[in-house]
Amino acid sequence: MANAETETRQFPYLPDSDVVAVQRGPEPGGIKGAYRVFGETLRGLKTTMARMIEGPVTIQYPEEKTAVYPRFRGRHKLHRFEDTGLEKCVGCSLCAAACPADCIRVVAAENDPANRVSAGERYAAVYEINLSRCIFCGYCEIACPFDAITMGHDYEMADYNRGDLIFTKEMLLAEPLERTPLRTADE
Amino acid sequence: MLIAEVGFAEATWILVLKALVIFAAVFAIAPVLTVVERKILGRFQARYGPNRVGPFGLLQPAADALKLIGKEQFEPHGALRFLYAAGPALVIFSGVATLAILPWGDVKGGVGFYGIDVSIGVLYFFAFGGLSFYGLLLGGWASGSKYSFLGAMRSAAQLISYEISMALALLGSIMMAGSLSLTEIVHAQDEVWFVIPQFLGFLIFMVAGFAEANRAPFDLPEADAEIVAGYQTEYGGMRWGSFMLAEYLEMFVISGIAATFFLGGWRGPGPGFLDPIWMLVKILGLMFLFFWVRATLPRVRYDQLMSFGWKVLLPLATLNALVTAVLVTVL
Secondary structure (H helix, E strand, C coil): CHHHHHHCCCCCCCCCCCCCCCCCEEEEEEEHHHHHHHHHHHHHHHHHHHHHHHHHCCCCCCCCCCECCCCCCCCEEEEEECCCCCCCCCCCCCCHHCCCCCEEEEEEEECCCEEEEECCCCCEEEEEECCCCCCCCCHHHHHHCCCCEEEECCCCCCCCCCCHHHEEEHHHCCCCCCCEEEEECCC | CCCCCCCCCCCHHHHHHHHHHHHHHHHHHHHHHHHHHHHHHHHHHCCCCCCCCCHHCCCHHHHHHHHHHCCCCCCCCCCCCHHHHHHHHHHHHHHHHHHHCCCCCCCCCCCCCCCCCCCCCCCHHHHHHHHHHHHHHHHHCCCCHHHHHHHHHHHHHHHHHHHHHHHHHHHHHHHHHHCCCHHHHHHCCCCCCCCCHHHHHHHHHHHHHHHHCCCCCCCHHHHHHHCCHHHHCCCCHHHHHHHHHHHHHHHHHHHHHHHHHCCCCCCCCHHHHHHHHHHHHHHHHHCCCCCCCHCCCCCCCCCHHHHHHHHHHHHHHHHHHHHHHHHHHHC
């Protein structure tokens, strides 16, 4: 965007008010340089000593754990109604449909009225989440019309076999170990 | 007389006993220093450092030594077998030999608490310091690897550049004490530690000492970013461990020499039996400075190392020696 003022400027371009001189450091070397280096060295030593006095910021992981936020998306949980103890999941497979990683498998079955498993007409006879595929996006939680599946706070899921990472309905319904501390409101 | 006269009045068994005590004490301290350095370095970087093996990670050197001893003693295809093995041995030999002249206490009843008090004094330290570079040079050259070779050449160049400044820095203290004997030099600091009149000498000695011990910011012979590990590249197992141990010994000795020449050696408040403790405290304090500087300064460039050594340190050291000489003569 050249305006008239800059267009009229001729070569050689003389220093103008809008020209900013480049800031250059002092010339290196020599006794003066050594003196400057000595001062800067002392400044550096002060900086590192200050870090030492502040103390380590490391979290000793297996013993200490970082608290997670309430909205942290960890391992899934399946829920029951607190009063009746019936499963909230009705086996509608909407979570499986929403899952971008295709890691949820639901096989629905009709409820026996004498011995109900879930509150709805049907229930999930098989409900498996393959956690080695899961990307913890939380779409299943959003898709669920009954809040039957939510993302928990557990993130320590390492195991020795891939097969052990396929969590069945019983495992997802069980009270999670809650090995993860939760952040308090002021954190 | 072929051998120096000062310390050799002692009986042989006393000399052997002293050698064993000093050797055992320093070799008990050196491995602890490795873990202490790593812990201090960690603190400087706002982390803990090793704390898993044993209480506070203090058994870490034992685990390290066990690992190093258990490793294979391999040799590269192009290595010169004898010299390749001789390199670490030479380095550790010269490191241990220099320990002998550090005075840990006053002469009592004709027995001094030092390995030997040679009449050439500090020249002995420089002789063995020079010899230790032969170890690096031979080890690096005999490895038959270009990185080792480059590291070895760098260590040779660094030795030439910094040993002169180091010696000239000590010259001021020697002139003020009027003796080369380390015990005499400590006695000359009855009134005031030489760090006050010889402050510039102390600074020059410490800076040159960093270069001499191959420590940051002058650890160019083993600059891992450019030449892998320099002369250590082809070494493994306990041979590499010898290089590391020798580096700590060298740091220990340089700190000891600095403590003797500038910080009053074993002098300190308290009864006489505390003398070795005071010496150790001063040495460890100076070693903390080594660790502190390592945590602070980045490695200098090679030309910076050379120009700093020749254009700054050497003139300053010469000036210091000259001014001291004039003042000692006049006063």
